[in-house]
Amino acid sequence: MSRREFLRRGGATLVAAGAATGGALWLYDPTGKAGLRQPSPQRLPNYFATVDYPVSAPRISIARGGALDPQTVEKMVRAAVGGLNGGPGLSRFIRKGDVVLLKPNVGFERAPQFAATTNPDVVRAVIRLCREAGASRVLVADNPIEAAPNCFARSGIQDAAQREGARVLIPANVHFTPLAIREPNPDGTPYRPDPARHEALGTWPVFWEPLREANKVIGIPIIKDHNLCYASMGLKNWYGLLGGRRNQFHQAIHDIISDLGLMLSPTLTIVDGTRVMMRNGPTGGSLSDVKDGNTVVAGVDPLACDAWCYENLLERDPAALRYLDLAQAKFGEQEAGPRSYAEAGRFGTRHWTDYRNRGLIVETVVRSGE
Amino acid sequence: MRITTVRILVQTVMFGLFLAFVLLTTFTHLNDWPSAKWVVSKFLEVDPLVGIATAITTHTVYRGLLWGLVILIPTLFLGRIFCNWICPFGIFHHFIGWVFNRRNTKEKIDSNRYRPLFALKYYILVGFLAAAVFGCLQIGLLDPIVFLYRAFTIGVLPVANMPTQSLFGDYHMHANAWVVGSLFLFFVSMNWVIPRFFCRAVCPLGALLGVLSRYAFWRIDRDPDKCVNCDLCLQSCEGASDPHKQLRMAECFVCFNCIEDCPHEALRFAFLPSRRQEIRSPDIGRRHAVFAALVGALFFGWTKAGGKSTQDFSSKVIRPPGSVEEQEFLARCIKCAQCIRVCPTNVLQPALFESGAEGLWTPILNFRMGACQHQCTACGHVCPTGAIQRITVEEKLGLGAFEAVGPIRLGTAHFDLGRCLPWSKNISCVVCEEVCPVSPKAIHCEYRQMLVRDGKKLVRAATATALTLVDSPAPGQAVGAPCTFRPGEFKGDASLSYHVQVYRAGGLVRTYPIADNDADTLVVDGVMDPVPPAAAVAAIHVQLKVPKIDTEHCIGCGLCELECPVVGDRRAVYVTAEGETRSMSYSERARNRSLRLTRTADAGRAVEENPRRPGSGEMPDPRSLLS
Numbered sequence: 001m002s003r004r005e006f007l008r009r010g011g012a013t014l015v016a017a018g019a020a021t022g023g024a025l026w027l028y029d030p031t032g033k034a035g036l037r038q039p040s041p042q043r044l045p046n047y048f049a050t051v052d053y054p055v056s057a058p059r060i061s062i063a064r065g066g067a068l069d070p071q072t073v074e075k076m077v078r079a080a081v082g083g084l085n086g087g088p089g090l091s092r093f094i095r096k097g098d099v100v101l102l103k104p105n106v107g108f109e110r111a112p113q114f115a116a117t118t119n120p121d122v123v124r125a126v127i128r129l130c131r132e133a134g135a136s137r138v139l140v141a142d143n144p145i146e147a148a149p150n151c152f153a154r155s156g157i158q159d160a161a162q163r164e165g166a167r168v169l170i171p172a173n174v175h176f177t178p179l180a181i182r183e184p185n186p187d188g189t190p191y192r193p194d195p196a197r198h199e200a201l202g203t204w205p206v207f208w209e210p211l212r213e214a215n216k217v218i219g220i221p222i223i224k225d226h227n228l229c230y231a232s233m234g235l236k237n238w239y240g241l242l243g244g245r246r247n248q249f250h251q252a253i254h255d256i257i258s259d260l261g262l263m264l265s266p267t268l269t270i271v272d273g274t275r276v277m278m279r280n281g282p283t284g285g286s287l288s289d290v291k292d293g294n295t296v297v298a299g300v301d302p303l304a305c306d307a308w309c310y311e312n313l314l315e316r317d318p319a320a321l322r323y324l325d326l327a328q329a330k331f332g333e334q335e336a337g338p339r340s341y342a343e344a345g346r347f348g349t350r351h352w353t354d355y356r357n358r359g360l361i362v363e364t365v366v367r368s369g370e
Numbered sequence: 371m372r373i374t375t376v377r378i379l380v381q382t383v384m385f386g387l388f389l390a391f392v393l394l395t396t397f398t399h400l401n402d403w404p405s406a407k408w409v410v411s412k413f414l415e416v417d418p419l420v421g422i423a424t425a426i427t428t429h430t431v432y433r434g435l436l437w438g439l440v441i442l443i444p445t446l447f448l449g450r451i452f453c454n455w456i457c458p459f460g461i462f463h464h465f466i467g468w469v470f471n472r473r474n475t476k477e478k479i480d481s482n483r484y485r486p487l488f489a490l491k492y493y494i495l496v497g498f499l500a501a502a503v504f505g506c507l508q509i510g511l512l513d514p515i516v517f518l519y520r521a522f523t524i525g526v527l528p529v530a531n532m533p534t535q536s537l538f539g540d541y542h543m544h545a546n547a548w549v550v551g552s553l554f555l556f557f558v559s560m561n562w563v564i565p566r567f568f569c570r571a572v573c574p575l576g577a578l579l580g581v582l583s584r585y586a587f588w589r590i591d592r593d594p595d596k597c598v599n600c601d602l603c604l605q606s607c608e609g610a611s612d613p614h615k616q617l618r619m620a621e622c623f624v625c626f627n628c629i630e631d632c633p634h635e636a637l638r639f640a641f642l643p644s645r646r647q648e649i650r651s652p653d654i655g656r657r658h659a660v661f662a663a664l665v666g667a668l669f670f671g672w673t674k675a676g677g678k679s680t681q682d683f684s685s686k687v688i689r690p691p692g693s694v695e696e697q698e699f700l701a702r703c704i705k706c707a708q709c710i711r712v713c714p715t716n717v718l719q720p721a722l723f724e725s726g727a728e729g730l731w732t733p734i735l736n737f738r739m740g741a742c743q744h745q746c747t748a749c750g751h752v753c754p755t756g757a758i759q760r761i762t763v764e765e766k767l768g769l770g771a772f773e774a775v776g777p778i779r780l781g782t783a784h785f786d787l788g789r790c791l792p793w794s795k796n797i798s799c800v801v802c803e804e805v806c807p808v809s810p811k812a813i814h815c816e817y818r819q820m821l822v823r824d825g826k827k828l829v830r831a832a833t834a835t836a837l838t839l840v841d842s843p844a845p846g847q848a849v850g851a852p853c854t855f856r857p858g859e860f861k862g863d864a865s866l867s868y869h870v871q872v873y874r875a876g877g878l879v880r881t882y883p884i885a886d887n888d889a890d891t892l893v894v895d896g897v898m899d900p901v902p903p904a905a906a907v908a909a910i911h912v913q914l915k916v917p918k919i920d921t922e923h924c925i926g927c928g929l930c931e932l933e934c935p936v937v938g939d940r941r942a943v944y945v946t947a948e949g950e951t952r953s954m955s956y957s958e959r960a961r962n963r964s965l966r967l968t969r970t971a972d973a974g975r976a977v978e979e980n981p982r983r984p985g986s987g988e989m990p991d992p993r994s995l996l997s
Contacts, residue, residue: 108744109745109746149397174535
């Protein structure tokens with residue numbers, strides 16, 4: 001063997017041995033715990049915190065109309081939102097360049113008249129408002145119980161969104177990421193929810209793809225009867241962002257719905273009360289389950305919004321709605337001290353009548369047709 | 371332009387069309403482009419073997435299968451042009467052989483000589499058709515178009531979808547994807563051993579077209595005066611049809627390679643050339659053909675003797691909405707998997723032997739994968755053979771004109787009470803009621819009271835609103851130990867509440883709701899009158915909603931099973947085929963599987979509209995037959 005050949009082979013051997021050793025050390029798991037690693041969860045910002053909202057401005061704005069044609073519905077939406085905005089439009093909530101996620105309820109494959117899903121005319125009007133306020137992109141997303149493409153198609157929401165240039169996100173498994181709903185423990189381990197304190201969510205996979213991009217989130221729930229939790233409204237609407245085997249929480253449904261209020265503080269809630277499913281919810285399926293509500297409610301206080309709708313649209317006593325109690329308690333627990341917006345970062349009271357007494361509810365009546 | 375260049379262009383277009391059709395066969399695409407549903411199964415419809423075999427089993431030619439004439443008639447004139455110009459599986463083999471070729475010219479010539487093995491496909495065809503005569507449709511196992519649709523839907527596209535989920539959504543999951551995929555891989559790999567092995571030796575469609583080529587007006591013809599017997603015409607011969615001597619008409623794919631390869635221009639595509647230069651019939655022996663037919667008949671016998679589609683039918687065999695009755699279904703389903711591909715929820719799965727050997731790869735619903743989407747009828751619209759009828763949403767759900775007939779039921783849901791949380795574990799749940807999509811809901815609830823663990827106590831002292839309790843005395847004790855409840859344990863919440871039943875002398879029971887409790891005292895909601903005496907038995911019950919099924923309204927969609935939080939392989943609520951409307955038709959064989967679970971008369975409309983023999987007379991009112 002020549003010297004040159006010896007050096008060449010020796011060098012190659014050394015490089016190979018070095019690469020193997022380096023690679024092994026780079027991947028080395030001395031404690032053997034790598035198999036227990038969890039992906040680090042995402043956190044959600046408070047989507048209301050960036051809104052410069054005066055404490056003295058109305059908290060709930062109600063618009064009523066006399067018909068359900070698209071023009072009247074759009075007028076209702078504009079009137080309801082305008083009541084909070086202090087004038088037409090959405091300028092107080094949406095700034096130029098914002099990426100807005102709209103979360104309607106598209107939970108089932110039903111045509112709009114069955115009131116199991118948000119009225120597409122309401123969604124259309126909100127998209128237009130966002131566009132007019134300068135939003136650069138509008139996303140529409142939900143993770144329905146039934147097959148998502150069918151639900152979006154049948155509800156008319158896909159069509160409404162696409163015609164208005166909004167992007168519909170159909171959920172796929174890869175779109176879900178764990179979200180830390182509550183702060184992790186001081187040592188960094190995930191918080192384990194305590195059922196005795198009515199906590200259901202610690203860290204849980206959510207439909208992250210739309211949340212990843214959006215910096216504003218508007219909930220557009222429909223209001224309807226629900227066999228387990230009595231009513232599906234604004235707080236319950238966030239259930240549609242959860243992934244995993246989320247239905248296992250139904251054994252503690254009031255716990256989880258109140259947790260959902262903690263999970264996401266929306267920029268704005270716009271409740272579709274144009275049609276209201278009064279019974280056989282949340283699926284319905286018969287026109288006899290539905291009454292015309294002819295109402296759109298916008299609010300910056302999700303709890304008060306739900307309480308108002310439950311009493312005035314579903315015509316039931318909100319004192320019996322346990323998840324509102326729990327949510328209010330949790331809002332208080334999270335943010336000790338008086339629940340003014342300035343301190344808590346969100347409005348949250350189930351006593352909508354307080355707002356009425358303080359003159360923080362505005363009502364508008366919209367004339368039908370054109 | 372050379373004729374082979376034209377052929378390559380046509381092949382590219384044809385394979386591209388096939389791929390486009392398969393990719394388009396999804397709910398989303400057919401919803402966006404509704405007219406696409408008329409073309410996505412077109413390759414299956416033009417396949418004359420599908421048309422002929424289903425005509426044998428059903429005595430009808432279903433809708434689009436008339437398109438088979440578009441292939442069948444030109445074959446009578448031109449020979450097997452389908453195999454090398456149109457068939458996407460043939461094109462795929464051709465392409466693979468070209469890309470991976472490592473043979474030199476001599477080896478190529480030898481690999482393209484005719485072998486006796488290539489007669490196998492005729493026996494396969496005869497066997498399949500013989501089974502079809504008895505109503506057992508098996509051509510789909512090896513028909514190239516069906517095979518390729520199935521291989522792409524189950525074996526190829528889900529895998530291709532894995533790295534692209536963020537763009538195209540979740541990939542479909544199929545338990546036996548590896549079997550379907552491996553078979554595909556096997557036939558593709560066989561090109562290394564024998565070029566176009568599948569087309570030459572296995573393909574029953576090729577065999578059928580080979581038989582039909584017998585009287586072709588045009589064929590490749592060799593001029594013996596110009597031929598120098600160099601055999602170069604064999605080097606690219608796709609069909610192994612011996613163009614260098616007497617042409618085997620049944621084997622020639624009309625690819626025109628031999629004409630191009632001949633250095634002496636001895637070959638041409640000629641109109642009615644001399645009969646001495648051709649071998650017209652396939653190379654099969656009559657006795658062997660009879661034997662193949664017997665094997666086919668025997669296979670039919672075995673499938674029926676298995677009883678899995680009749681007496682011993684599996685209640686897991688739940689067919690897609692609009693499916694015809696099971697025997698008719700098996701006579702129609704070619705196992706192409708188009709329904710499986712289009713299904714938006716992944717609930718449709720290729721069967722193994724759940725419906726017997728003949729039911730291999732036919733679609734069945736697996737409610738752990740999905741549920742039958744309430745207002746979706748996509749599967750019937752892509753089914754090329756009418757095994758799943760084209761139904762409307764109104765027909766599926768029994769709305770509008772179909773109200774009197776009622777909805778199509780795929781089966782019926784049942785509860786496994788031992789696994790159901792509220793029924794057996796005192797845990798409130800009823801997700802099944804929540805998701806039940808029919809109105810009124812087929813799953814409904816009643817409140818039931820069930821004794822809590824160690825719930826039987828004795829009253830030690832009582833007031834009108836409170837009971838202080840002790841345990842039952844242990845043997846040898848005079849007085850039981852004081853109770854040690856967790857304070858507030860029986861307060862209940864919105865989903866469940868607690869009650870105490872007080873047994874009085876004479877067995878009378880009064881029940882009071884519990885408002886609150888501490889370690890040994892229950893505060894009842896209301897006033898107890900009369901106040902229970904000491905030593906009365908007090909039994910603490912939990913009251914919660916338990917779900918029940920109203921079979922009158924259940925359509926067997928499986929959403930309850932899919933969503934049941936008891937997620938193991940046997941859900942607490944599950945759907946079986948019993949009660950399916952397609953078995954409610956009039957024939958004895960359908961009736962063998964039927965179980966009436968509703969009190970009202972109803973019959974599967976899909977079956978009714980699809981009588982096996984047209985013109986068999988007026989259909990009687992379904993209700994008159996169901997009493």
